[in-house]
Amino acid sequence: MIRRIRSIGASRPRLRVIGWALLLAMICGLLEAAEPIEDMVKATRDLVRARPASGQIVVVKVDERTAQALGTLAFSRRYDAELLDRLFAMGARRVFLDRVYADRTSPAEDRAFAAALRRHRGRVFLGAIAGTDGELEELIPLPDFRSVAEYRSINGRPQPFSLGASLPFAVTIDGKTVPSMAAALAGQAPASQAYFRPDWSVRIASIPSFSFSDVLAGTVPAEQIAGRDVIIGWTAATLRDIHRVPYQGLQAGVYFHVIGAETLMRGTPMRLGWLPLLIAAFPLAALYLLSRRWLTRGLAMALAIGLMAPLPLYLDAQLVEVDVLPALLFLAVIGYQGTGLRRLETTRRSHPASALPNLVALIEEPEQGGTLVALKIRNFPQIAASFTTSVEGTLFREVERRIRVAGNPGPVYHGEDALFWFEREPLSHELINHIGGLHKLLTQPLRIEDRDVDLLVSFGIDVDRDRPMPSRVASATLCAEEAAQANDLWKVYDAQRLDKAAWELSLMGRLSAALDNGEVWVAYQPKVDLETRQIIGAEALARWNHPTAGFIPPDQFIPAAEAHNRIGDLTYFILRRALEDLAELRRRGHDRLGIAVNLSPRMLLDPAIVGEVVRLLSANGLPRDALTLEITETVDFLSSPTKVRTMEELAATGVRISIDDYGTGSATLEYLSRLPSQEVKIDRTFISNLDTDAQNMILVKSTLEMAHKLGRKVVAEGVENEPVMQLLKQLGCDVAQGYLLGKPVPFAQLTEMLDRDFPLEQRRLVIW
Ligand code: C2E
Ligand code: CA
Ligand code: CA
Numbered sequence: 112m113i114r115r116i117r118s119i120g121a122s123r124p125r126l127r128v129i130g131w132a133l134l135l136a137m138i139c140g141l142l143e144a145a146e147p148i149e150d151m152v153k154a155t156r157d158l159v160r161a162r163p164a165s166g167q168i169v170v171v172k173v174d175e176r177t178a179q180a181l182g183t184l185a186f187s188r189r190y191d192a193e194l195l196d197r198l199f200a201m202g203a204r205r206v207f208l209d210r211v212y213a214d215r216t217s218p219a220e221d222r223a224f225a226a227a228l229r230r231h232r233g234r235v236f237l238g239a240i241a242g243t244d245g246e247l248e249e250l251i252p253l254p255d256f257r258s259v260a261e262y263r264s265i266n267g268r269p270q271p272f273s274l275g276a277s278l279p280f281a282v283t284i285d286g287k288t289v290p291s292m293a294a295a296l297a298g299q300a301p302a303s304q305a306y307f308r309p310d311w312s313v314r315i316a317s318i319p320s321f322s323f324s325d326v327l328a329g330t331v332p333a334e335q336i337a338g339r340d341v342i343i344g345w346t347a348a349t350l351r352d353i354h355r356v357p358y359q360g361l362q363a364g365v366y367f368h369v370i371g372a373e374t375l376m377r378g379t380p381m382r383l384g385w386l387p388l389l390i391a392a393f394p395l396a397a398l399y400l401l402s403r404r405w406l407t408r409g410l411a412m413a414l415a416i417g418l419m420a421p422l423p424l425y426l427d428a429q430l431v432e433v434d435v436l437p438a439l440l441f442l443a444v445i446g447y448q449g450t451g452l453r454r455l456e457t458t459r460r461s462h463p464a465s466a467l468p469n470l471v472a473l474i475e476e477p478e479q480g481g482t483l484v485a486l487k488i489r490n491f492p493q494i495a496a497s498f499t500t501s502v503e504g505t506l507f508r509e510v511e512r513r514i515r516v517a518g519n520p521g522p523v524y525h526g527e528d529a530l531f532w533f534e535r536e537p538l539s540h541e542l543i544n545h546i547g548g549l550h551k552l553l554t555q556p557l558r559i560e561d562r563d564v565d566l567l568v569s570f571g572i573d574v575d576r577d578r579p580m581p582s583r584v585a586s587a588t589l590c591a592e593e594a595a596q597a598n599d600l601w602k603v604y605d606a607q608r609l610d611k612a613a614w615e616l617s618l619m620g621r622l623s624a625a626l627d628n629g630e631v632w633v634a635y636q637p638k639v640d641l642e643t644r645q646i647i648g649a650e651a652l653a654r655w656n657h658p659t660a661g662f663i664p665p666d667q668f669i670p671a672a673e674a675h676n677r678i679g680d681l682t683y684f685i686l687r688r689a690l691e692d693l694a695e696l697r698r699r700g701h702d703r704l705g706i707a708v709n710l711s712p713r714m715l716l717d718p719a720i721v722g723e724v725v726r727l728l729s730a731n732g733l734p735r736d737a738l739t740l741e742i743t744e745t746v747d748f749l750s751s752p753t754k755v756r757t758m759e760e761l762a763a764t765g766v767r768i769s770i771d772d773y774g775t776g777s778a779t780l781e782y783l784s785r786l787p788s789q790e791v792k793i794d795r796t797f798i799s800n801l802d803t804d805a806q807n808m809i810l811v812k813s814t815l816e817m818a819h820k821l822g823r824k825v826v827a828e829g830v831e832n833e834p835v836m837q838l839l840k841q842l843g844c845d846v847a848q849g850y851l852l853g854k855p856v857p858f859a860q861l862t863e864m865l866d867r868d869f870p871l872e873q874r875r876l877v878i879w
Contacts, residue, residue: 125400128448132396133389136441140385145436150274152435154311154357156424163317165376168296168369169339170320171198172346180324184347188220190327192227194343197326199231202337207236207292209265209344209365212252221255228260236295238265241282251285263292267367268306273355277306278371293371296340307382308432310374315359315366342368378430385434391418392438396445400452415442464503467511467525474580476522481533482542485571485587486510486553489595491528494564502559509557510566517549529571529591531584538574538603538613540675543620546570546601569594570601570620574613597658598624615671618663622677626684631655633688634855637864638707638826638848641840646868648705650741650848651689652855653681669711678711685709687727690738692858694731701865707739707769715742715754725764735765741792743771746778748786755786762787769826774810784821791818795829795849802834815842 139145171194178184191208198206215221228235239262242249252262264282269275280301281290290300293309321331323343344365345352352364374380392415399411419442423433460472468476488494488510495503510530511523524531536542550570556563571590573583586604594602601620603613625631635649655663672678686708693706714720728735740761748754762768769790770783774797783791793814797807811827818825827839830849839847853864 124452125449128445128452129393129396129400132441132444132448133393135444136385136389136437139440140389140434140437145440146270147272147274149434149436150270150272151357153308153427153432154275156420156427157310157312158358159424160312160427161314162312164313164315164319164369164373166317166319167339167376168318168372169203169336169341170318170346170365170369171323171326171341171343172320172363172365173323173343173350174346175348176325177323178347178349180328184345184349188216188224190323191343192223194323194326195227195231195235197329198336198341199234201326201331201333201335203234203341204338205234205236205340206231207238207263207296207340207342207368209238209292209342209368211238211240211250211262211265212256213250215253221253225255225259228256232259233261235260236292237262238292239263239284239289241266241279241284241289249284262289263295264289265292265364265368267364269354274357275308275311276354276367277308278367279304279306291371292342292368294375296342296368296372297375299375307371307374307380309367309370310377310380310427310430311356311359311370312427313370313373315356315362315370318366318369344368374430380430380432383426383431383433385437388418388422388433388435388438389441392442396442400445400449412446418442462507462525464501465507465511465525466504467507467530468522470524470526470531470584472522473524473526473531473584476580480576481535482537482576483531483573483583483587484534484546485529485531485573485584485591486514486549487529487569487571487588487591487595489567489569490565494566498560500560505559506557506564509559510553513552514549517545517552526584526588529588531587538572538616540616542572543601543616543675546572550600567595569599571604572601573604575604594620597621598628600624615667616675618657618660618668618671619675619677621657622668622672622680625655625657626680630657631681631684633685633692633858635692635706635858635861636848636855637853637861638705638846639852641836641844641847646704646853646865647846648707648739649861650707650855651685651692651709653685653709654855673711673713678713679717682708682710682714683723686724690727690731690733692861693737694733695858696862696865697733697737699862699866704865705737705739705767707741709771710740710742712742712745712748712754715751715757717757720757721760721764724761724766728766736767739767739769739790741769741771742788744773744776744778744783746776746782748778749782759787770823773814780814780817780821784823788823790824790826792826792828798827798829798835798839798849799831800835801827801838802832808838811839811844812842815844819843 173184181190195206237252237256237260239252240247240250241264243266251257252260264279264284266282267276267278270277278293279291280294280303281288282304283289288302294301319335321335325331342365344363346363346365353361354364356362395411395415395418399408399415402408402411419435419439423435426433460468460475462469494506507525507530514523514530514532519532519534521533534542534545536545550568553566553568556565569591571587571592571594573587573590575583590602590604594600599621600623603617603620632654634652634654636652637646638648638650639645640647653665653669655668657663669678669681672681689706689708693704696704724738728738742758758768767790768788769792770786770788771792772794773780773791775794780791791814793811797810801807801811815825824845826846826848827844828848830836830839830847830851832851836847836851856864
């Protein structure tokens, strides 16, 4: 429902077109200005339906032959009388005379005629004309005639340009209701004074017709007349009762009555006018204009065409007369303007350079949904400036092609220096991977005008499907912009509203840049020998100072990096930095110092890890045992042969291994002793309150005993006060680490600390 309202709201120009078309159609209908055309259309439909007359009505023509035979057309009424006798002798049912007989001729002739009428009383009908305002005077037969024969109206109303004529059902003559001759021929006596349009599909040529003179001469076979109604008509051209009938040439007026009678014999014609078709056309036009669906529009068009031709044809056959022109005009305006509008819309909705749909299309396309991705070409101005011709279209179309290659079937929209599209995936690992892949694809050089062009791109992602399109486009654009500014690959909209997963993902979008630009750095926390109280090494701890989010604790970004397969980048970064720094310290004389680096268990699945560790140690000229890798204890170690193998390989190189966070998992030391390691590091949760918590005391004590029995050194982490420190010393713990001894600090501070603790002359005495 909302969608529908939106789409109508978005098409005010269309509503305007409908309004105008409707107005034009109404004017056309009301002014009857198009009546001649309408008549022509009707005549054409009649031609399509052409059919023969019933043959029940026979015309006897007073034609040129009759004039020849009788010497004149103004022949004596004796002949009329004789003809009547003859026709009834031949078995005619009724005889109609398409003439009024309002004037007197010679008394003898008139008497002879009146006598014939009397002889066939009740079976002969004369013509009469009802007066119409201004045009016709009332005309009725002479009293001598009308006293012995009834009369019927021969009124007719010609259409403009002789495009047919209509006939009345009945008229008022001499104060009485008189049926039309057509109605009388059809055997009806209607009272309605309305006019009807005869069904001109009846071909006049098929109406049986005989010359007056032939009937008189007796050359017309009686069976042609027997049992039929006869109408006598004056058809000779000089009599001027000759009219043009569309597609049927010049025809005498008498045939109009016959066609009218043929019509009435089939039923009562009905006039519906122009409104019904217009009303029917209205919803189709609306559908055609407002629908975006090709199929719906086609269907509307087909129905509209049906409305204009087959339907009226069918109705004609049912004697229901409709006017098509106003509806046709309406549909024509809609069709023409609609096409224009659509063309305009296509122009309005596509980017002039690339011909891709533009942001107008994106914003007005409410059917779309999903994750909105904006791809900003950061160096577009530079690229554009380096060419003498406009390469915008080529460039963006090529980028669009690559987006498609990466598997996006939907439309790609082009706005300024960015492309937009929808991804079905919500913000997920898959999506981020996909974008990573797309990035790789896009950074392959692009060939434009025989030159290789390197693209610099960034992505903005909007995941909030519920917001209105314009704001989604804006935030995706903004994110792409911000990502570009911060040198990030992507940015996700609205950190505040994002859940934990989304936030982590947005962090990952920044990780590479953060590693490069110093946002991520290494803090060092000293490890102190409990016996000598001297610093024997330091643990490298990752730090991230995010420009907007501030300090992000490793507990947040390390698990995120693990989850999104970025832990390798981070690990190697810390490892490299830590080893470089250690080398530096050793150069300064602290040459027995060791460094501890945390290794996610996940890294044990990285086939490069052993080689890389060895390579970095050698590169920095360090002995293998200068590095301790702290690996968090987990039970599943032994169940993963790969992890165990890697650990064994690492140990085999001479690197020290420490079981980190001991006590937090459920693995016993005995169990873990099956893994190669030199050190056990008891987690701070058991150490920091060691002086007050008896339970922890038991654990620490037994761990120390067991570890020492197994030949492992023991490190206590989280030493915050002196009593704990003393306790650990009494229990025989080897090394302590904690805020009491030193917080994690930047490298420079660690150097200071070491230099103070170890005057140059003492440095070589440190023993580990
Ligand atoms: P962890 O390996 O157990 O690191 C020791 C944590 O205890 C550090 O927290 C350190 O700042 C904190 N700590 C040290 N002494 C004390 C103390 O006396 N009292 C208290 N309350 N805390 C103390 P941090 O730096 O926040 O690191 C948290 C965890 O993040 C680390 O736990 C480690 O699992 C992980 N992590 C840090 N850097 C890296 C890294 O480079 N790689 C990997 N894989 N994990 C890392
Ligand atoms: Ca650690
Ligand atoms: Ca710990």
